[in-house]
Amino acid sequence: MKVLVPVKRVLDYNVKARVKPDQSGVDLSNVKMSMNPFDEIAVEEAVRLQEAGTATETIVVSIGPAKAQETIRTGLAMGMDRGVHVQTDEDLEPLAIAKILKAVAEAEGADLIVMGKQAIDNDYGATGGMLAALLGWPIGSAANSIALDGGALSVVKEVDGGLQTVKLQMPALVTADLRLNEPRYASLPNIMKAKRKPIDAKTPADFGVDTTPRLKTLKVTEPAAREAGIKVEDAAALVDKLKNEAGVI
């Protein structure tokens, strides 16, 4: 079984995003970038499937600027076999990404796609669903655990009220929630080894995908600021304030 894992290079999750003064977007110059945390979990799951003998080949793909190669190398250092880098300097929307990924999945003959449930930068949470629909595959989103059960994939999903189990016919797509696994750290020897693993260089044009944005960003602004309030002395003062000043209890 071939497993494809799409990964995204995003602003590191510990860094607070700063809006540019001209309101054109978030300032990404000279800030720490990392692999999207949900994608790390997806990579880890693919590597585990390979270690269990379920996956025969694991392919990590990223769509983005030249530096997205570093993100692919991170996936390779965690244990994936090879990479595909679709280079573009445009900030593509989930629909365009899903179309490119569909073409990659078909070209690679993927049987299973594992990916993050959302990227922590644009917070769309849409690419996985779009990709599954374009491929005509079933989806297990926000996966808490997955297990191959005969020819089908059993997925325990995190839903609003708790957990839900669904069974998907293969080929299938799974989006990873935070609790699917604990991603490993890449060791130095594995990072060195990853430098020799192959990365295919592609462009969106290779797949004939029209990437024209459908949404125009009119402006990006700071959210309404929330000021710090006051410190109270003790529990009695807190109850008094909540009851008599704020009137919320």
Next chain:
Amino acid sequence: MAVLVIAEHDNTTLKDATHKTVTAASQMGGDVDILVAGKGIKDVVAAAAKIDGVRAVIGVDHDALERQLAEAMEVVVVGLMDGYDAVLAPDTTSHKNYMPRVAAKLDVQQISSVTGVESADTFVRPIYAGNAMATVQSTDSKKVVTVRATAFAAAGEGGSASTSDADAGLGALKSEYVSEELSKSDRPELTAAKVVVSGGRGMGSGENFKLLEGIADKLGAAMGASRAAVDAGFVPNDWQVGQTGKAVAPQLYIAVGISGAIQHLAGMKDSKVIAAINKDEDAPIFSVADYGLVADLFKALPELEAELTKAGY
């Protein structure tokens, strides 16, 4: 202009998120219809017809829709979209699951978790864990939008929309529902609660969440948690408030033993009043809290419960 709103329900009860999504839809202008897709949904259809400002309610009743599986919902919604310029659903897990499929099938870019509607094609949505707000204008012919329900007021009830049934038009599906394991609770639903009492890593153990329960009981509050508390196994996953969990905007959010990481703030900083109890006076939570109590929670919580009793709660 006609907008289709997809109802949030559990096959017997219509949820408040529907009313809030109707408000967002009304702000786009034009006629608003509601789709109730599920199994045995007669009561939900009747309840949806009472929402103010709704033109018609369409009920689609089918076994495969009982759990609103993604593939089934995709077929039903896409099948109705010839008659609509936009489709809106609250951004709960079940709708987040299939709405991108609908968007892809219609070849449009989904607009996720909007907190503001400026016009029929222009929306405001949080990005970067709520640290920036993007105003986006869609050039697509149809809009597929998920709505951060907590950002909108609930539409009232006094309407009398027409109701009709539609056929699901479902063939064989590649996915099936197996089972569900839901957290049982008598407390209000987290996203709809007026008061939320939330615990973090500082609680130390699942057992210690009992200290919060007494307070939640007195205030009729829902219980929430930070990711750290969920990952440590103190409480179930579906309690998680934050960028990757639930977004809440109650009247009062009480954060106990929660430092206030970016990802947690993303899910609760639109609360009307935030109270924080933490022994670290430099914790980031205090920079957004209206009322901060710097104290050991193991001492402060029993005192708080006693004070609430004294105040008549």
